[in-house]
Amino acid sequence: MSDDLYQAAILDLARQGAAATRLPHADATATVDNPLCGDRTTVDVTLAGGRIANIGYKTRGCALCQAAAALLATTAIGLDAPAIAVGTAAVTASLQDKGPDPMSPWEGFGIFTPVRRHPSRRSCVLLPFEALAKAFTAASAV
Amino acid sequence: MSGFDVAALRREFPILVPGLHYLDNAATAQTPRAVLDALIAHETTHRANVLRGVYRLAEEATAAYHAARVELAGYVNARDPNEVVFTSGTTGAINLVAHGFGAALKPGDEIVISVLEHHSNIVPWQLLRDRAGVVLKALPVTLDGRIELAELPRLIGPRTRLVAVTHASNVTGAVTDVATVVAAARSVGAPVLLDGAQMAPHGPLDVQALGVDFYAFSGHKMFAPNGVGVLWGRAEVLAAMAPFQGGGEMIRRVTLARTEYADPPHRFEAGTPPIAQAVALAAAARWVRGLPAEAVHAHLRRLTERLLDGLAARGRVRVIGPTGLQGRLATVSFAVARVHPHDVCQILDARGVALRGGHHCAQPLMDALDLAGTARASLAPYNDDGDIDAFFAGLDDVLRRFP
Known part of the structure; x- marks a missing residue:
C-alpha cells in the first residue's frame, strides 16, 4: 500500500468526489463543517428497509475529504445503521498511529493510512462519515 | 539587495535550521535569542509574584513587570504606561x-x-x-x-457606540485606512478599536497619531x-470601564458586601499576570525597534513583490487580496484552481515549507x-x-x- 498521501488512488477518488451530485428526492440530508479548515460536506440518503439505498453528496473540501466521500458513497450502500457505526469506528481506528487496517467491507479505506502521520488531516477523511451518520439518523426518524 | 544581513538575522533564531522555510508568521512569529534570553533570565533570577511581596525577588519581579509596561507604552507611543493592560x-x-x-x-x-475581521473581532461582539x-x-x-x-x-450613525476593525487583515494583508475610519467614527462621537495583531509586529506604533x-495585539x-x-x-476610556474578570490584583478593597476596584491598568489584570511573558514581550519590542526599519521594509517589499509576481505568473493561481504593493503587509493569500489549500500546504510541508x-x-x-479557504504565505524579516x-x-x- 502506498505511503503517499497524494497517491493516484486517492486523487482518482477525489476527482470522483468533486464531480458528485446530490439526490433529487432524499429521505434526509445532513451538512457538517470542519471547524479546522471550513470544509463542508452535504450528504443525502434514501433508505429501504432500514438500509442505505442511495447516497448523494456535495463536498467542498480537500482531496482527502473528496476521496473519502466518494469511497463512502459506494461502500455504505446496503448497510444499516449498526454496520455504518462499525465501519466508522474501524476507519477512525485505522487512521490512528499504528492503528489496525480496516476490514471488509471497509478495506478500501486502507488507502488513507498515510494519514496516520498527519493527525490534523484525520478529520478530513472522517467528515463524510459524520455527515452520513447524521443523515441516516434523520432519515430513520422520518 | 536586501540592505541588511538576512543571514545574520536568521542566526538569531535557533529554530530556523537549514531546510525549514517558515512562512506562517501571521499566525506565530519565531522568537529570537534575545527574547529567549530575557525570558530565561527573568525566570532564573527574578521569578516571583508581583505587586504584593516585600522580599527582594518580589520587588525585582514587580520592577521587571512595570518596566515591561513602560517599554510597551513606548512601543505604541502611549501617553502613560497605565494605558497599557497586559x-x-x-x-x-x-x-x-x-x-x-x-x-x-x-x-x-x-x-x-x-467582514474582513478575524473571529476574535467578531465573536466577542456577537456575544x-x-x-x-x-x-x-x-x-x-x-x-x-x-x-x-x-x-x-x-x-455609522447616531446609535454607533464603537467601531472595531482590523488594522491589517490576517488573510489579505490589506492595511486599513485608519484615518478615514476614525474620521467617520468621530463624526458621531464613537470610539475606535483597532485589532493590531498583524500590524504590531511590523514596527513601533503611534496610537496618539x-x-x-x-489597540489590541499579541x-x-x-x-x-x-x-x-x-x-x-x-x-479616560479605560477609567470609565467596568472590570472584566474578578480576582486578586484588580481590587482596592474587598468586603463581603462589595468590592472597590483598582484603577487601570490593574483593574483589568485580575489574578497573577503573565509576568515573564510580559518581560519577554518587552524584549521583543526592543528587538523590533533595534531592526533597521527602512532596510527591513525594503527587504519585505521585495520578497512580497516576488511572491505576487510569481503567483500572477502561474495561470491557475489567484491572489486573494491586493495584487499590488500599496497598502498591504507581506501577507499573501492565494487560491489554486482545483486544489484545496490544505492539499497545497501538505505538499509544501514535505519540502520544509510551513504555509x-x-x-x-x-x-x-x-x-x-465564496471560498472554502486560502493558502497563505506571511513573511517576517528573517525570511x-x-x-x-x-x-x-x-x-x-x-x-x-x-x-
Missing part, C-alpha cells in the same frame, strides 16, 4: 473591551465591525449582542480584500512567547469571497530568497500533481 493576547484584549466597555451599552446601541441587545453591523469587503470604507456613512481609543505574533498580549486604551491554509479564522470573509524559491518549487509541484 492580556493573554489580542483575543483576550478584545473580549476585555467587549465586557468592560460593553457593560455600559444599552439595547439598540450599535457596534460596527467589518455582547446576545447578552446586551446591541446591534452588530459589518462593513463589507472590496473585491481586493479591503474594508469597503465607502460604506462607512451608511453604517492614529487617533484611536483601543506577543506571539511579534517574536515573543505565547500567552501575553496588550490592550492599549485611552486613559497556512484554511479559513484563517475569517469565515465571514471566506463566505463573502529570505531561499524561502521564496522553496515556496515556488513546492507550488509548482502542487500544480504538477493536481493537473
Whole structure:
C-alpha cells in the first residue's frame, strides 16, 4: 500500500468526489463543517428497509475529504445503521498511529493510512462519515 | 539587495535550521535569542509574584513587570504606561473591551465591525449582542480584500457606540485606512478599536497619531512567547470601564458586601499576570525597534513583490487580496484552481515549507469571497530568497500533481 498521501488512488477518488451530485428526492440530508479548515460536506440518503439505498453528496473540501466521500458513497450502500457505526469506528481506528487496517467491507479505506502521520488531516477523511451518520439518523426518524 | 544581513538575522533564531522555510508568521512569529534570553533570565533570577511581596525577588519581579509596561507604552507611543493592560493576547484584549466597555451599552446601541475581521473581532461582539441587545453591523469587503470604507456613512450613525476593525487583515494583508475610519467614527462621537495583531509586529506604533481609543495585539505574533498580549486604551476610556474578570490584583478593597476596584491598568489584570511573558514581550519590542526599519521594509517589499509576481505568473493561481504593493503587509493569500489549500500546504510541508491554509479564522470573509479557504504565505524579516524559491518549487509541484 502506498505511503503517499497524494497517491493516484486517492486523487482518482477525489476527482470522483468533486464531480458528485446530490439526490433529487432524499429521505434526509445532513451538512457538517470542519471547524479546522471550513470544509463542508452535504450528504443525502434514501433508505429501504432500514438500509442505505442511495447516497448523494456535495463536498467542498480537500482531496482527502473528496476521496473519502466518494469511497463512502459506494461502500455504505446496503448497510444499516449498526454496520455504518462499525465501519466508522474501524476507519477512525485505522487512521490512528499504528492503528489496525480496516476490514471488509471497509478495506478500501486502507488507502488513507498515510494519514496516520498527519493527525490534523484525520478529520478530513472522517467528515463524510459524520455527515452520513447524521443523515441516516434523520432519515430513520422520518 | 536586501540592505541588511538576512543571514545574520536568521542566526538569531535557533529554530530556523537549514531546510525549514517558515512562512506562517501571521499566525506565530519565531522568537529570537534575545527574547529567549530575557525570558530565561527573568525566570532564573527574578521569578516571583508581583505587586504584593516585600522580599527582594518580589520587588525585582514587580520592577521587571512595570518596566515591561513602560517599554510597551513606548512601543505604541502611549501617553502613560497605565494605558497599557497586559492580556493573554489580542483575543483576550478584545473580549476585555467587549465586557468592560460593553457593560455600559444599552439595547439598540450599535457596534460596527467589518467582514474582513478575524473571529476574535467578531465573536466577542456577537456575544455582547446576545447578552446586551446591541446591534452588530459589518462593513463589507472590496473585491481586493479591503474594508469597503465607502460604506462607512451608511453604517455609522447616531446609535454607533464603537467601531472595531482590523488594522491589517490576517488573510489579505490589506492595511486599513485608519484615518478615514476614525474620521467617520468621530463624526458621531464613537470610539475606535483597532485589532493590531498583524500590524504590531511590523514596527513601533503611534496610537496618539492614529487617533484611536483601543489597540489590541499579541506577543506571539511579534517574536515573543505565547500567552501575553496588550490592550492599549485611552486613559479616560479605560477609567470609565467596568472590570472584566474578578480576582486578586484588580481590587482596592474587598468586603463581603462589595468590592472597590483598582484603577487601570490593574483593574483589568485580575489574578497573577503573565509576568515573564510580559518581560519577554518587552524584549521583543526592543528587538523590533533595534531592526533597521527602512532596510527591513525594503527587504519585505521585495520578497512580497516576488511572491505576487510569481503567483500572477502561474495561470491557475489567484491572489486573494491586493495584487499590488500599496497598502498591504507581506501577507499573501492565494487560491489554486482545483486544489484545496490544505492539499497545497501538505505538499509544501514535505519540502520544509510551513504555509497556512484554511479559513484563517475569517469565515465571514471566506463566505463573502465564496471560498472554502486560502493558502497563505506571511513573511517576517528573517525570511529570505531561499524561502521564496522553496515556496515556488513546492507550488509548482502542487500544480504538477493536481493537473
